[in-house]
Amino acid sequence: MKKTVQQSEKEAAKVVKNTRRDFISKSALLGAGMAATPMAFAQGTTSGKTKSVDATAAPKKRMLGTLEVSPIGLGCMSMKSGSYNPPRDQKDMIPVIRGAVDMGVTFFDTAEVYGPFTDEELVGEALAPVRDQVVIASKFGFDFSNGNRAGRNSRPEHIRTAVEGMLKRLRTDRIDLLYLHRLDPEVPIEDVAGTVKELIQEGKALHFGLSEVSPKTIRKAHAEQKVAALQSEYSLIQRALENEVIDTCGELGIGFVPWGPVCRGFLGDKFNEYSRFSDDSRFAAVPYFTPEAIKAHMEVLVLVREWARKKNATPAQISLAWLLAQKPYIVPIPGTTKLHHVEENMGAMDISFTNGELKEFRASLEKISLVGVRQPESALIDQ
Numbered sequence: 001m002k003k004t005v006q007q008s009e010k011e012a013a014k015v016v017k018n019t020r021r022d023f024i025s026k027s028a029l030l031g032a033g034m035a036a037t038p039m040a041f042a043q044g045t046t047s048g049k050t051k052s053v054d055a056t057a058a059p060k061k062r063m064l065g066t067l068e069v070s071p072i073g074l075g076c077m078s079m080k081s082g083s084y085n086p087p088r089d090q091k092d093m094i095p096v097i098r099g100a101v102d103m104g105v106t107f108f109d110t111a112e113v114y115g116p117f118t119d120e121e122l123v124g125e126a127l128a129p130v131r132d133q134v135v136i137a138s139k140f141g142f143d144f145s146n147g148n149r150a151g152r153n154s155r156p157e158h159i160r161t162a163v164e165g166m167l168k169r170l171r172t173d174r175i176d177l178l179y180l181h182r183l184d185p186e187v188p189i190e191d192v193a194g195t196v197k198e199l200i201q202e203g204k205a206l207h208f209g210l211s212e213v214s215p216k217t218i219r220k221a222h223a224e225q226k227v228a229a230l231q232s233e234y235s236l237i238q239r240a241l242e243n244e245v246i247d248t249c250g251e252l253g254i255g256f257v258p259w260g261p262v263c264r265g266f267l268g269d270k271f272n273e274y275s276r277f278s279d280d281s282r283f284a285a286v287p288y289f290t291p292e293a294i295k296a297h298m299e300v301l302v303l304v305r306e307w308a309r310k311k312n313a314t315p316a317q318i319s320l321a322w323l324l325a326q327k328p329y330i331v332p333i334p335g336t337t338k339l340h341h342v343e344e345n346m347g348a349m350d351i352s353f354t355n356g357e358l359k360e361f362r363a364s365l366e367k368i369s370l371v372g373v374r375q376p377e378s379a380l381i382d383q
């Protein structure tokens with residue numbers, strides 16, 4: 001039998017409380033100074049020890065164009081669609097999303113294609129009780145056939161149909177940040193931007209985003225409808241978008257949202273040089289997860305671990321803090337299925353680097369040869 005929102009809220013509060021207690025007993029490192037939220041789901045429980053749930057702390061915010069978000073968001077892709085893990089049950093993922101709200105996350109990332117559709121349903125149910133306190137981002141750009149992705153499609157009429165479906169699944173009357181997921185080579189970007197502009201005028205979307213497009217396409221789209229955010233892959237290992245794409249965003253006042261900010265778990269110390277993936281794993285097709293690449297990138301992880309020791313932090317926190325330190329308009333969206341990883345990732349907001357430290361970090365990084373990563377030229381081409 002389906003649970004009511006109230007039942008789910010109670011359940012979420014119980015899990016949040018237990019997870020938090022467990023976390024506090026295990027770690028004194030994390031979570032200091034996180035943004036405050038109205039404690040929507042935790043029913044007033046406070047840890048007393050960590051600042052992660054301190055409702056009196058000043059909220060930390062970043063801007064994506066004119067859209068205000070928490071400096072670190074939550075990527076929800078792998079929750080129900082199970083991209084990097086077996087698909088998780090909605091009832092188990094709702095407490096993760098709601099727990100993130102209580103920890104100060106206000107920025108949630110999903111897409112029509114995750115599942116497809118199921119991930120948006122999860123996000124919609126989880127955030128319905130706090131809809132007005134959070135920013136929901138979703139993406140269109142694909143056709144679907146028999147429940148599977150079937151090529152790109154950004155024809156104006158298709159975008160409109162997609163958005164109607166998104167609104168239903170997300171249980172909302174507007175999508176705060178509506179992204180084009182991948183450019184459709186058959187549809188001029190001006191037509192896509194023009195359609196989103198109409199949707200914004202109708203109040204069905206509030207801000208426009210792009211994903212994995214070139215600086216040329218960003219400029220063309222921005223001329224038609226102001227772009228709030230570009231979402232593309234960026235991490236200590238995947239740095240192809242430095243500097244042209246990221247600088248274009250800065251010049252135009254567009255926020256940059258790195259996906260894959262902990263390199264799909266690698267920078268969270270999830271793998272080692274002996275990790276191997278079966279053919280049906282999503283990692284098997286990723287060129288920077290071949291045995292040779294993993295071995296080479298262990299050097300990056302060793303460097304990140306060194307900085308983690310110096311800063312009394314974890315490798316994931318260092319990887320996210322490094323991204324935050326690159327530009328004030330960068331807002332990473334680490335994906336996770338675990339509430340304790342949300343809390344750990346939010347702890348990155350309290351780690352800072354001096355200019356000297358950033359130079360030293362980069363000098364070490366540039367000495368490491370990367371394998372299977374995107375080349376800088378690829379940043380100039382729509383993906």
Ligand SMILES: NC(=O)c1ccc[n+]([C@@H]2O[C@H](COP(=O)([O-])OP(=O)(O)OC[C@H]3O[C@@H](n4cnc5c(N)ncnc54)[C@H](OP(=O)(O)O)[C@@H]3O)[C@@H](O)[C@H]2O)c1
Nearest residue numbers: 075076077259260261262263264265268316334335336337
């Ligand atoms: N625009 C696009 O084309 C595009 C493409 C891909 C993804 N995205 C979006 O970007 C989000 C993030 O990207 P991503 O999920 O591909 O990569 P990611 O955030 O770099 O990595 C996610 C993986 O890292 C692990 N992880 C997260 N925090 C961790 C921590 N503190 N310690 C150890 N492991 C940790 C997660 O495992 P656990 O579940 O075990 O924590 C998960 O398997 C996605 O959720 C999605 O919303 C967008």
